[in-house]
Amino acid sequence: MSAKIKENELPEGFKDIRCIICPTGCLVHVENVNGELIMEGHSCKRGEEYAREEFVAPKRILTTTMLVENGFLPLIPVRSDKPIPKEKLRDALKKIAQTVANVPIKMGDILIENVLGLEINIIASRDLIEI
Amino acid sequence: MKKYKVDVAVIGGGSAGLAAAIVVKKAELDVLILERDKELGGITLQCIHNGFGLHEFEEELTGPEYVQRFINRAKDLNIPSKLDTMVIEFTPDKTIYAVNNMEGLIEIKAKAIILAMGCRERTRGAINIPGFRPAGIFTAGQAQRFVNIEGYLPGRTFVILGSGDIGMIMARRLTWEGCEVKAVVEIQPYVSGLIRNEVQCLEDYGIPLITSYTITKIHGKERVQGVTISKVDRNFDRVIGSDKFIECDTLLLSVGLIPENELTREAGAKISQMGGPVIDNNLETTIEGVFACGNVLQVHDLVDLVTAEAKRAGLNAVEYVKERYDIKVEKKDQIICTFGENVNYIKPDLINRTDLSKDIIFTFRVKRPDRRLLIQFKDDKNKIVYKRKKIYVIPSEMIELKLNLSEHQIDPDCKRLEVEVIPRPEVLIEED
Ligand SMILES: Cc1cc2nc3c(=O)[nH]c(=O)nc-3n(C[C@H](O)[C@H](O)[C@H](O)COP(=O)(O)OP(=O)(O)OC[C@H]3O[C@@H](n4cnc5c(N)ncnc54)[C@H](O)[C@@H]3O)c2cc1C
Ligand code: SF4
Numbered sequence: 001m002s003a004k005i006k007e008n009e010l011p012e013g014f015k016d017i018r019c020i021i022c023p024t025g026c027l028v029h030v031e032n033v034n035g036e037l038i039m040e041g042h043s044c045k046r047g048e049e050y051a052r053e054e055f056v057a058p059k060r061i062l063t064t065t066m067l068v069e070n071g072f073l074p075l076i077p078v079r080s081d082k083p084i085p086k087e088k089l090r091d092a093l094k095k096i097a098q099t100v101a102n103v104p105i106k107m108g109d110i111l112i113e114n115v116l117g118l119e120i121n122i123i124a125s126r127d128l129i130e131i
Numbered sequence: 132m133k134k135y136k137v138d139v140a141v142i143g144g145g146s147a148g149l150a151a152a153i154v155v156k157k158a159e160l161d162v163l164i165l166e167r168d169k170e171l172g173g174i175t176l177q178c179i180h181n182g183f184g185l186h187e188f189e190e191e192l193t194g195p196e197y198v199q200r201f202i203n204r205a206k207d208l209n210i211p212s213k214l215d216t217m218v219i220e221f222t223p224d225k226t227i228y229a230v231n232n233m234e235g236l237i238e239i240k241a242k243a244i245i246l247a248m249g250c251r252e253r254t255r256g257a258i259n260i261p262g263f264r265p266a267g268i269f270t271a272g273q274a275q276r277f278v279n280i281e282g283y284l285p286g287r288t289f290v291i292l293g294s295g296d297i298g299m300i301m302a303r304r305l306t307w308e309g310c311e312v313k314a315v316v317e318i319q320p321y322v323s324g325l326i327r328n329e330v331q332c333l334e335d336y337g338i339p340l341i342t343s344y345t346i347t348k349i350h351g352k353e354r355v356q357g358v359t360i361s362k363v364d365r366n367f368d369r370v371i372g373s374d375k376f377i378e379c380d381t382l383l384l385s386v387g388l389i390p391e392n393e394l395t396r397e398a399g400a401k402i403s404q405m406g407g408p409v410i411d412n413n414l415e416t417t418i419e420g421v422f423a424c425g426n427v428l429q430v431h432d433l434v435d436l437v438t439a440e441a442k443r444a445g446l447n448a449v450e451y452v453k454e455r456y457d458i459k460v461e462k463k464d465q466i467i468c469t470f471g472e473n474v475n476y477i478k479p480d481l482i483n484r485t486d487l488s489k490d491i492i493f494t495f496r497v498k499r500p501d502r503r504l505l506i507q508f509k510d511d512k513n514k515i516v517y518k519r520k521k522i523y524v525i526p527s528e529m530i531e532l533k534l535n536l537s538e539h540q541i542d543p544d545c546k547r548l549e550v551e552v553i554p555r556p557e558v559l560i561e562e563d
Binding site: 018020023024025060061063064065067072073074075077079086093107125126127 | 282522
């Protein structure tokens with residue numbers, strides 16, 4: 001099975017992407033052939049979409065911890081409220097490591113606004129009270 | 132000794148205990164959660180990654196977010212809990228003994244008990260490895276707690292034994308914290324956790340997954356200095372000449388989980404061969420009025436399924452207190468559930484004959500991955516009661532089936548039901 005999709009800004013070359021949508025784990029070959037996206041190996045529409053996104057602009061929700069001062073616990077688990085481009089994950093992690101949060105914190109509180117100018121916020125994953 | 136009386140006592144305040152307590156409280160019974168930790172939430176609090184809640188909330192949450200929603204609900208409903216309170220014993224007449232700093236030893240008399248104590252990590256597999264017992268050997272869950280809750284790193288360079296989800300998730304987490312994960316070593320020829328975790332936690336960071344290998348020596352006297360890994364053949368015997376040394380200062384074990392059985396066993400409830408307590412289709416253990424749910428019953432990979440199971444346990448405990456508590460019920464007439472080809476265990480262990488016309492939820496796992504299969508339920512006369520096709524099975528994914536057996540013409544005198552997962556016969560393959 002193959003699918004062709006037109007794109008303006010496609011990365012060069014090819015990638016073999018393992019689909020993670022379901023346990024079948026199809027290996028999808030995605031290749032940019034003269035500005036046209038050729039895909040092979042997926043068994044369904046969801047897999048096609050996933051592999052395409054993974055080739056064009058892979059993103060991940062970032063989950064980590066941030067230091068807190070005077071908290072019931074020394075750390076607060078945090079996440080990005082939207083998926084972050086994969087190549088920006090390291091920088092976002094660095095930024096979070098340099099930040100210290102203040103208690104009390106409620107789940108969903110924005111702890112870093114507009115991280116790296118990506119229009120993505122880093123939010124708290126739980127409530128945290130004072131020590 | 133301080134004494135309490137409640138309708139339903141819940142032992143363990145993790146995802147399972149919280150969901151069960153909420154259901155009981157909504158049915159307007161008195162409920163009390165007993166939790167040994169200093170806060171409610173259980174293991175999910177340390178699972179800070181996302182991937183929780185797709186079934187329950189239809190969105191992808193982190194572990195803490197998922198359980199915070201239940202903590203908030205419990206708070207809104209004024210559900211009482213005792214924290215820092217460790218249950219040390221319960222008896223078949225449903226008296227619980229627990230200890231805490233404030234009150235010392237306390238006694239709680241309950242009409243029904245819900246067991247929700249979760250599971251513990253296996254350390255088997257490390258016990259037999261030759262070498263000294265240097266510092267620097269942890270379970271993956273311990274390491275997860277250190278890094279995500281207590282805020283320190285247990286080492287710098289890691290090897291992880293076992294490719295379970297917790298181990299793979301920790302591989303990524305440690306990499307993000309600046310540590311080096313040299314390899315994840317798996318004795319089976321396939322990854323034991325989810326493909327999603329293999330891709331997003333290992334492949335994304337170029338961490339090698341070495342399958343059909345195991346650790347055969349731990350080096351170092353004071354502190355781990357490295358491990359020797361060796362290839363194994365189909366029978367898991369070491370292949371001579373395949374040894375490789377990997378330098379590391381810490382070894383993490385991610386070799387599986389087992390239900391926390393101590394209290395349950397000591398109370399005299401039957402424990403299944405493959406893990407948690409023996410239960411009937413109402414999640415009731417062999418002690419009347421004592422129910423089990425969550426990881427203490429069977430190890431779950433999805434917290435959503437834990438929640439669903441816990442709600443059922445809560446409802447059944449309510450039904451027990453309201454309808455059965457005061458009546459002496461005669462011995463139950465039950466059908467035994469067993470497992471055959473490529474099935475590791477099945478829950479429930481017993482089906483009450485009186486419940487045959489109800490929906491029964493069966494859960495089980497396969498022993499090894501396979502494709503193009505048939506899931507079959509057979510009775511004691513080898514008659515097939517139910518069958519269904521399945522494209523793909525792996526041990527890391529629990530299979531759940533809801534069945535109304537009376538709709539499938541089960542022999543009313545049937546004594547035993549066996550589930551098996553077998554290759555699909557040719558004829559059926561052509562049908563797809
Ligand atoms: C490390 C790990 C990672 C996981 N990752 C995921 C994931 O990514 N996605 C997903 O959907 N699911 C995941 N799961 C599965 C899911 O989170 C768990 O199956 C679920 O949270 C278990 O809930 P529980 O209430 O049964 O157990 P727990 O959350 O473990 O709760 C048990 C509670 O009982 C308390 N307790 C135990 N004994 C006593 C006693 N004697 N007295 C008083 N209290 C006691 C414990 O302190 C604990 O709070 C993971 C599980 C583990 C173990
Ligand atoms: S392509 Fe479709 S069938 Fe294949 S793994 Fe992805 S979702 Fe599953």
